[in-house]
Amino acid sequence: MPSARAILLISCPDRPGIIARVSGLLYSLDCNIIDSDQHTDDEDGHFFWRILFESRSRAAAAVIAELNAALPTLFTDMALHWELFDPAYRERIVIMVSKLHHCMMDLLSRHHSGELDAEVAAVISNHPDLAQLVRPFGIPFYVIPVTRDNKPRAEGELIERLQALRCDTLVLARYMQILSGDFLRAWHKPVINIHHSFLPAFVGARPYKQAHDRGVKLIGATAHYVTEELDAGPIIAQATTPVTHRDTVAELTRKGKDLEVVVLATAVRAHLQKRVLSHRNRTIVFE
């Protein structure tokens, strides 16, 4: 029997009866709720709900179709925003890198051990250096060079490539180019970036140098959705690790790599499991 599980994400202004009506609908469709996590924003009263449920009699696709038909009729006085996902569908992600391989290798290694709920459709780089490391994983590696002069053309080529690869989510695994606002507007699918500082501290270039100069006693890493404003998009995951006066910029860089790897993997995993919702430039990350 095909998968009978599905995920329902609901986002709307709070009002009485949402849980009762939606869970009643699911029950009437012979579905059992396996996991339910709900949150209401304390400032504007917005309501968020993630439900993992299982049909007891039909395939996920059939239940999803029924729900898509029934949900608009539940509330006549407000717009219910919802998304339905078949967890059996594996999202297609593309990893972008430059010359540093640690985040890419970690994601490929997790993919290889079946830990990542996604297909890695390709690795794309602005440099050819990492081709050899990708090869044993059997994943295509493309080079799209970026120079000061060819950026619009390179981004155009990137979009075409992503479309040909049917990419769902783009993961910047220490990709050292800034994607333009034009690209982001044209692409408009999720882009996850790893920034090597505890944002909002040390925005921009050379954050470990900045951290060293300020004499901080912790360094951090931040995974966030990319928006037009540099390093200012909704934060998905963060972590820090202690450092001391003995740590040079090179040592901070080395220690930071371990953070970047774990923080990016945490964010990608939460995103792929549909546990992340964005609202007013912040994220709700269900457990």
Place this chain on the structure above:
Amino acid sequence: MPSARAILLISCPDRPGIIARVSGLLYSLDCNIIDSDQHTDDEDGHFFWRILFESRSRAAAAVIAELNAALPTLFTDMALHWELFDPAYRERIVIMVSKLHHCMMDLLSRHHSGELDAEVAAVISNHPDLAQLVRPFGIPFYVIPVTRDNKPRAEGELIERLQALRCDTLVLARYMQILSGDFLRAWHKPVINIHHSFLPAFVGARPYKQAHDRGVKLIGATAHYVTEELDAGPIIAQATTPVTHRDTVAELTRKGKDLEVVVLATAVRAHLQKRVLSHRNRTIVFE
């Protein structure tokens, strides 16, 4: 208007329709769910649910009475286990100490700033040493000495005292006596203890000495419900902190105190907010 909020904890074997029926009942009683957290045990399929809800028209006490009447009729084929709490009721806790004051002072300090959702009914010690530190908080301090010979009598006196104080939860804040099985069976209300190690490592006496001898690179603290088997009850909260070869047993003890304080406060707070359920010697701690 009196408080209209209440907490409902449900625990039962999983089956379809629990969320639909219970949320439907709440909706029919004009209640709005503010926060809902649900968990199903992956091994035995037991279902746990914590709901914070608000009546839109009546006081909490009235709604609680109605729910107590209605919930038994929801399922005819299984025993639903539930508890209802009025968050406006402040539990009465008693803090037990010996000679070390750090955990006690922290709880009293939090109580003083309104951070603890409870009344501290008294501090009870087997030594008179800490009386002076308790005085400015305006909380009664009782001494019940315990010797090798008088233990049953002392525990009898303790039970009488706790009953006179209408104590709901007993908090052992580095109380250095072991409560007997006879006491626990007679008392049968929650007892929370802070153990100064990362259990199950270093059960029993002098855990920092044990940790030093083993040469660990982290020390820990564990808050747990007390059961008859020493240091083996359900764990509510744990934390660790790094140590090095430079740390003597005295240094481990000093560093550990900071952990104990935070871990005990975390556990007491979760317990008082009805976020902790015990199941098969483990806890579910809702966020």
Place this chain on the structure above:
Amino acid sequence: MPSARAILLISCPDRPGIIARVSGLLYSLDCNIIDSDQHTDDEDGHFFWRILFESRSRAAAAVIAELNAALPTLFTDMALHWELFDPAYRERIVIMVSKLHHCMMDLLSRHHSGELDAEVAAVISNHPDLAQLVRPFGIPFYVIPVTRDNKPRAEGELIERLQALRCDTLVLARYMQILSGDFLRAWHKPVINIHHSFLPAFVGARPYKQAHDRGVKLIGATAHYVTEELDAGPIIAQATTPVTHRDTVAELTRKGKDLEVVVLATAVRAHLQKRVLSHRNRTIVFE
């Protein structure tokens, strides 16, 4: 016999032979090195050394006098900067607070248990609210109100009070007034502050509100020496703790208090043990 231990801090440009000559001098004075920690700045080659040593035949004061006479003669071609401390001398600290008591209570509680290597000479506040909590510790409590109009006069009164108290180090334990540049220049002894964010993120007012608005997944606390530029002095200690979308500003504030307490205590302790050296707006914190 009086204490025979002393601490020697050395700071100078690096050159061959410093360790050989100084340790040779100590040996010739019949002193044994108990703990030695050395660091050389990777950027400007500055040399830092902390030595805890013990005289085998004389009191600390005598050895300190001999060293003060001999050290200038060791190097003729460079200026050796050194400081000598008798660890038996207990620094006199003054704690400044406003209305929040958590950091103050923690320091007083540590002082009470003998954990702080200092005398708490007084607590000074711009509000009378915390007087009662200080009383059982037997420590003087002074109120120096600060308004928009009286600030220079209030700071003058503060300096007089600190001098009368023979204060060595001032600890701002959530003191909500900014000390002026005039005060700092007049006072010129160490001032340690706890800032309730992971600096340099969220400088200035209401950092927990700033953190909430940015949607960070960790909050932090920073203890630093106070300099004229707000929140920009040398950092002594920092820590972070995870937060989620469920945490309101009030929850961040509550969680942050636990961090502030530990970070401030860590910094004060390191400072009192002469383990902190400042260099180019950063600190060396020997373990």
Place this chain on the structure above:
Amino acid sequence: MPSARAILLISCPDRPGIIARVSGLLYSLDCNIIDSDQHTDDEDGHFFWRILFESRSRAAAAVIAELNAALPTLFTDMALHWELFDPAYRERIVIMVSKLHHCMMDLLSRHHSGELDAEVAAVISNHPDLAQLVRPFGIPFYVIPVTRDNKPRAEGELIERLQALRCDTLVLARYMQILSGDFLRAWHKPVINIHHSFLPAFVGARPYKQAHDRGVKLIGATAHYVTEELDAGPIIAQATTPVTHRDTVAELTRKGKDLEVVVLATAVRAHLQKRVLSHRNRTIVFE
């Protein structure tokens, strides 16, 4: 010019003058101390010292020879134990694995980026599964199957292989076989293991299952030197990460892998930089 840096590790009973005499000797040989870290055991007064120094006029090999000649003459009344290392010599390590690749891939990835101060001489496994992942790194992969019946023969083959590879340190990167006492006695070079629990909790098989059954709120990982008693050798590095009631054994296993990777890399790195000394089944790990 060849490398002029060397590392000197000293371990002996404490007595006055060690630092003065050794640093005087280094100075007389025209060497400058770059980094010096010293520790004296608080229980038995044993003295440990790690010195990184630089010759100002000769190659490391020449200075090491001179020191090996001079050090025995420094003290006539006690046995000074010392070791001298040329940091330019790259140790040869062999990585042993079974079927899980995460620790191996991490070490190979670090090696590839020049972060590991060692040559990876080979990967040896009791299964052929990981051969393909090792290939792009250009490192030999050997299979030595182990069955219940052939263990002594397999271990004999392993020793021969290690000798042929001129292996200095053996790293068990989730190698699921227990090395016998016979092997360890015959091999007598360092063996570093990663154990997937916070030792001494959960010694032996299936630690994540044990952790789940006990209901802990943190899981850990421990890197230690292998001794004959299972999971009881000197601990080099440990770390923990929070878990909740939602985490199944599979989730604990997944989360734990991230810990194992970092803890093993930390331990291997410290070991290769000669920052680890063992004493009475504990380690001194200099920073």
